[in-house]
Amino acid sequence: MTPYANLGGDSGISSYESGRTSITIEFSTGAVYLYDYSKPGSHHVEQMKLLADAGQGLNSYIGRNVRSNYAAKLR
Incomplete structure (x- = not known):
């Protein structure tokens, strides 16, 4: 997994792949x-990939647009 840059400094995300x-x-x-x-x-996944690579806004995007609409909880 790639460490999330967390440029905003207050994200609840640590890494992504x-x-x-x-x-x-x-x-x-x-x-x-x-x-x-x-x-x-696909729209949300591609937006999430862009935000993950940018290192900012991913946690907020998930909270506003995706919430618990995930394919699987792996851990």
Whole structure:
């Protein structure tokens, strides 16, 4: 997994891994979630990948737009 840059300094995300049609996110609590094209959909996944790579805004985006609409809880 790639460490999340957390440029805003207040994110609850510690790392992520982008796949072709998915993104896996590890939160600072240790919980790991898979988001993919089936849930929450390609638009959200691609936006989340952009924010993850930018290192800012991902946690807020998930809270505003995705919430618990994930494909799987991995841990």
